[in-house]
Every structure is written in structure tokens, then in C-alpha cells.
Amino acid sequence: MKTDLLDIRNCDCMDLMQEFPDKHFDLAVVDPPYGIGDRLSDDGGKLKDRKYIQMYKEKRWDAAPPEEYFMELFRVSRNQIIWGGNYFSLPPTRGIICWDKIQDMPTLSAWEMAWTSFDCISRIFRERSQDPNRIHPTQKPIKLYNWIFANYAKPGMKILDTHMGSGLIAISAHYNVMHLTASELDSDYYNAACERIERETRQLTLF
Numbered sequence: 001m002k003t004d005l006l007d008i009r010n011c012d013c014m015d016l017m018q019e020f021p022d023k024h025f026d027l028a029v030v031d032p033p034y035g036i037g038d039r040l041s042d043d044g045g046k047l048k049d050r051k052y053i054q055m056y057k058e059k060r061w062d063a064a065p066p067e068e069y070f071m072e073l074f075r076v077s078r079n080q081i082i083w084g085g086n087y088f089s090l091p092p093t094r095g096i097i098c099w100d101k102i103q104d105m106p107t108l109s110a111w112e113m114a115w116t117s118f119d120c121i122s123r124i125f126r127e128r129s130q131d132p133n134r135i136h137p138t139q140k141p142i143k144l145y146n147w148i149f150a151n152y153a154k155p156g157m158k159i160l161d162t163h164m165g166s167g168l169i170a171i172s173a174h175y176n177v178m179h180l181t182a183s184e185l186d187s188d189y190y191n192a193a194c195e196r197i198e199r200e201t202r203q204l205t206l207f
Contacts, residue, residue: 001194006170007181008197010190013162016183017072025181026157028077029148029169031138034084035064064088069162077160081148083140085115096122099144101129118152135192136165145172153178167193174201 001008009016064087073080081097082090095118100111108129127141145168153159153176161169161182170193173180184190 001197003174003201005174005177005179006197007179008164008167008170008190008194009181009183010185010187011183012185013183014069014072016162016181017076017160020076020181022075023078024158025077025160026079027153028073028080028082028160028162029145030073030080030160030162031083031140031165032065032069032163033063033138034087036087073160073162079117079152080115081117081152082115083112086113088115090115093117093119094122095120097148098122098124099140100124100126102126103128116152123151133196134166135196136189139166139168142168142172145169146176149173149176149178164193165189167197170197171200 067089070088070090073082082088085093085096093115095116097114097116098111099114101109104110125144125147127143129139129141149172155177157178159169159173159178159180161180164170164182164184166189167182167184170180170182172178174197184193
């Protein structure tokens with residue numbers, strides 16, 4: 001899928017990054033698998049009794065990226081925002097982002113952390129994660145991406161996402177006038193994301 005602002009590909013992110021020279025992207029906003037185990041166990045885990053459990057259960061998405069992934073990511077981008085940074089071996093930073101989900105559920109984390117390369121104060125974003133149209137187990141709200149672009153980027157910047165998932169970052173990039181290059185390896189998620197991106201970028205404004 002390609003538009004004036006979006007270059008969305010169904011491919012391996014390592015192959016994608018190898019196409020670009022050093023520091024090509026102004027900012028990488030990525031949400032790679034954390035590798036904390038099979039969250040889609042037979043007892044359902046946090047997805048128990050959800051209508052989309054079968055779609056998730058057939059996937060094996062929770063494998064942490066190798067060290068080479070982070071080497072390429074830092075090579076092709078000037079700055080980075082990496083969700084789940086507490087699960088990876090990354091340099092110390094004071095510019096941490098906390099996403100407060102404003103909820104207290106025994107099977108769902110109350111907040112998530114993003115590591116950033118920015119030498120700035122830490123920040124908190126508060127927004128519930130509920131979405132009736134959710135198509136990916138680690139989907140983040142579009143308001144979170146809007147907030148990231150407002151605080152860490154400027155219109156016209158080149159953005160990289162290596163694990164696009166639901167595609168909400170692409171919708172946000174469209175309305176915030178960011179040039180996004182993104183990849184999603186799983187064809188089911190890719191196709192579902194492209195359908196949603198095409199549908200939700202037809203309107204004049206983002207609600």
C-alpha cells in the first residue's frame with residue numbers, strides 16, 4: 001500500500017531497513033514483540049472469552065527481535081521510541097514515556113513503558129486501551145500516536161515503524177502529515193490494517 005505519505009509493506013522489517021542509508025529516518029516509533037512468553041495459552045490468558053481469540057491463538061507473534069534488529073534500527077534512524085523498552089538491553093535514558101491505561105485489571109498491565117533516545121524529561125500519556133475494532137493483541141490507541149507526533153516529531157518528518165500491527169500509526173501519520181514507512185510481516189494483520197487505513201483516511205479529519 002502506497003500513498004503520498006504512506007509506504008506500507010508486507011515484508012520482514014530486516015529486509016526493509018536494509019534498503020535505507022544511515023540515519024534516513026528522523027524518528028522510529030516501534031512496538032516489537034517483547035518475548036515474555038506465549039500469552040495465547042490454552043486457558044485463554046487475558047484474551048479469554050474474547051470474540052477474536054481464535055485469530056490471535058493461531059499466531060506466534062511474541063518472539064523478541066535479535067540484537068541485529070536493534071543495530072539496524074539505530075543505524076537507519078536518528079531518534080527512536082521503542083515500546084517495551086524495559087524488556088530489551090538498551091542504553092540508559094531519562095526520556096521514558098509511560099502510557100497509563102487508566103484501568104486496573106488482573107489480566108492486563110496497568111501501564112506500558114517506552115524507551116526513547118531523547119534527552120528530555122519523562123512523560124506520561126493517559127488513555128484507555130479499549131477499542132471495539134481491535135485487530136491486534138498489542139494494539140495501541142490512535143490518540144497515543146497523535147500525542148507522540150505532537151511531542152516528538154514535526155510535520156513532514158520521515159517516520160519508521162517496523163512492526164505495524166493494526167496500522168493505527170499509519171492513520172495518525174496521515175492526519176499529522178508524516179511520511180511513514182512501515183512493515184508488517186503477517187499477511188492477515190497487514191491486509192486487515194490496510195483495509196482500516198484506507199477506510200479511515202477517506203474522511204477529512206481524524207475524530
